[in-house]
Amino acid sequence: MKIIVCVKIIKGEINPFDACALEEALRLSTDVTVVSMCPPSAKDALLALTRLGAKVIMLCDNAFAGSDTLATSYILSSALKKLEYDLILCGRQTIDGDTAQVGPCLSKMLGVNLITNALEIKVDEGVKCKTRMGGESADFPALVTVERINTLRFPSIFSRLGEVKIWDNGVLGCDSGRIGLKGSPTQVLKVFESERGKRKCRFITKDELPSLVEKLLRENAESEKIKESKEKLEKILAVGDEVLEAANALGKNVIKIDKTDVGVIVSRIREEKPDAVLWNADLWGRRNAPIAAAVLETGLCADCINLETDGENLYMYRPASSGNIIAKIKCTTRPQMATVRTIVQSGEVMVGVGKGVSDVEKAADFAKKLGAELCASRAAVDSGMMPYEAQIGLTGRIVCPKVYIALGISGAVQHTCGIENAQTVIAVNCDREARIFDFADYGIVDKVENII
Numbered sequence: 001m002k003i004i005v006c007v008k009i010i011k012g013e014i015n016p017f018d019a020c021a022l023e024e025a026l027r028l029s030t031d032v033t034v035v036s037m038c039p040p041s042a043k044d045a046l047l048a049l050t051r052l053g054a055k056v057i058m059l060c061d062n063a064f065a066g067s068d069t070l071a072t073s074y075i076l077s078s079a080l081k082k083l084e085y086d087l088i089l090c091g092r093q094t095i096d097g098d099t100a101q102v103g104p105c106l107s108k109m110l111g112v113n114l115i116t117n118a119l120e121i122k123v124d125e126g127v128k129c130k131t132r133m134g135g136e137s138a139d140f141p142a143l144v145t146v147e148r149i150n151t152l153r154f155p156s157i158f159s160r161l162g163e164v165k166i167w168d169n170g171v172l173g174c175d176s177g178r179i180g181l182k183g184s185p186t187q188v189l190k191v192f193e194s195e196r197g198k199r200k201c202r203f204i205t206k207d208e209l210p211s212l213v214e215k216l217l218r219e220n221a222e223s224e225k226i227k228e229s230k231e232k233l234e235k236i237l238a239v240g241d242e243v244l245e246a247a248n249a250l251g252k253n254v255i256k257i258d259k260t261d262v263g264v265i266v267s268r269i270r271e272e273k274p275d276a277v278l279w280n281a282d283l284w285g286r287r288n289a290p291i292a293a294a295v296l297e298t299g300l301c302a303d304c305i306n307l308e309t310d311g312e313n314l315y316m317y318r319p320a321s322s323g324n325i326i327a328k329i330k331c332t333t334r335p336q337m338a339t340v341r342t343i344v345q346s347g348e349v350m351v352g353v354g355k356g357v358s359d360v361e362k363a364a365d366f367a368k369k370l371g372a373e374l375c376a377s378r379a380a381v382d383s384g385m386m387p388y389e390a391q392i393g394l395t396g397r398i399v400c401p402k403v404y405i406a407l408g409i410s411g412a413v414q415h416t417c418g419i420e421n422a423q424t425v426i427a428v429n430c431d432r433e434a435r436i437f438d439f440a441d442y443g444i445v446d447k448v449e450n451i452i
């Protein structure tokens with residue numbers, strides 16, 4: 001069985017989700033080819049992968065620089081069309097871009113079956129996977145996106161370095177209007193320090209905490225929503241109920257369509273010719289919106305936390321990949337498409353466990369006493385302290401509890417964007433300068449251990 005693994009090299013290392021995809025490929029077959037679109041500086045990291053017995057092809061050309069997810073998928077698809085394969089494996093997403101769009105887009109461009117979010121992969125006549133949504137199977141050829149389910153093996157001491165083949169656009173023959181910055185329909189207009197969700201923090205002592213929580217639970221407040229726009233887009237299509245409110249805030253004519261087969265949705269988009277299409281950024285939306293983008297050859301911005309319009313353009317806001325910075329993005333093609341983070345109903349009190357919590361069981365007892373739901377930062381999830389389902393933030397849930405208590409959480413923008421709808425935020429951190437205090441109403445400067 002021939003398997004191709006698409007990998008991204010980030011700061012000299014293989015993207016962790018892609019490493020899992022590669023490990024699965026090596027477990028399933030001896031005929032594995034790694035394909036990576038990257039700058040020349042990534043060559044050493046790719047060369048190291050040849051020690052694992054994989055053939056490696058590097059797609060490298062100045063013309064590829066600045067490609068967004070649609071352009072990247074197009075470049076990868078052009079390379080894969082020159083290769084033979086039964087199965088393509090991609091990581092679920094990259095940890096810098098975090099859009100999870102390339103896998104679904106690529107499957108559509110190649111016309112192969114798609115399974116996303118695989119937790120377990122079995123192959124015989126076709127491919128069978130346990131996924132986050134349940135179970136799925138598909139005939140070959142198929143593309144599967146892989147969750148963080150294993151650890152990439154080390155090369156054996158007898159392994160040898162192989163060769164990294166370099167393919168530039170002379171080999172691929174991509175249409176120059178569809179690659180690089182110029183060929184990318186989504187464009188970052190500006191990046192800026194995130195002020196969203198900033199609060200004025202009053203520092204309290206730990207003894208004041210119980211009575212404060214009790215008082216807060218008696219009060220009510222409105223949660224923040226996408227603001228009603230003065231200028232509106234002529235026509236917006238909302239896919240599913242979750243994004244209907246956002247669509248109404250931004251469009252004169254709003255058409256809602258149910259979450260159904262993506263082919264049906266694409267036909268409806270072609271028929272209605274809306275200015276914009278909004279999708280909920282849940283597992284379903286993150287799988288199907290990129291497919292629609294590939295068919296319609298239009299830009300898609302992932303995981304937007306805010307949207308605005310001047311009546312013509314849709315301005316899409318999402319935390320940038322590094323630093324506590326928000327990017328304002330515009331789409332140059334039509335329809336303009338976005339997956340939108342929508343609020344998930346949650347418990348009245350939520351206790352967020354961060355990397356600064358040394359004893360999760362004690363934190364769970366503390367939450368139980370308050371009748372609170374336990375949740376987590378990504379660092380806590382990544383280190384195995386808490387399950388992914390508990391993650392709050394850009395790539396987790398956006399929640400709106402009456403009270404959110406952040407324990408040992410630094411307050412990165414990717415986390416605070418998930419809690420800005422909380423009525424009141426209380427933060428516990430031993431570092432007085434921690435960013436979380438700028439996004440909290442009440443702060444306790446102390447060790448988590450002393451509070452819980």
Ligand SMILES: Cc1cc2nc3c(=O)[nH]c(=O)nc-3n(C[C@H](O)[C@H](O)[C@H](O)COP(=O)(O)OP(=O)(O)OC[C@H]3O[C@@H](n4cnc5c(N)ncnc54)[C@H](O)[C@@H]3O)c2cc1C
Pocket residue numbers: 095096097098320321322353354355356357358376377378379380391392393394395396407408409410411412413414415428429430431434446447448449
């Ligand atoms: C594309 C992308 C998407 C992301 N999506 C998310 C997301 O959805 N959700 C998310 O949360 N993050 C997300 N992140 C990661 C985010 O940038 C941060 O790395 C993460 O939120 C940090 O988690 P943390 O605050 O628990 O850990 P750290 O940053 O390690 O902070 C731990 C904090 O605990 C404090 N501390 C340490 N010991 C103690 C103690 N004993 N008592 C009290 N305080 C203590 C420290 O002062 C520090 O402030 C994403 C990142 C990227 C690049």
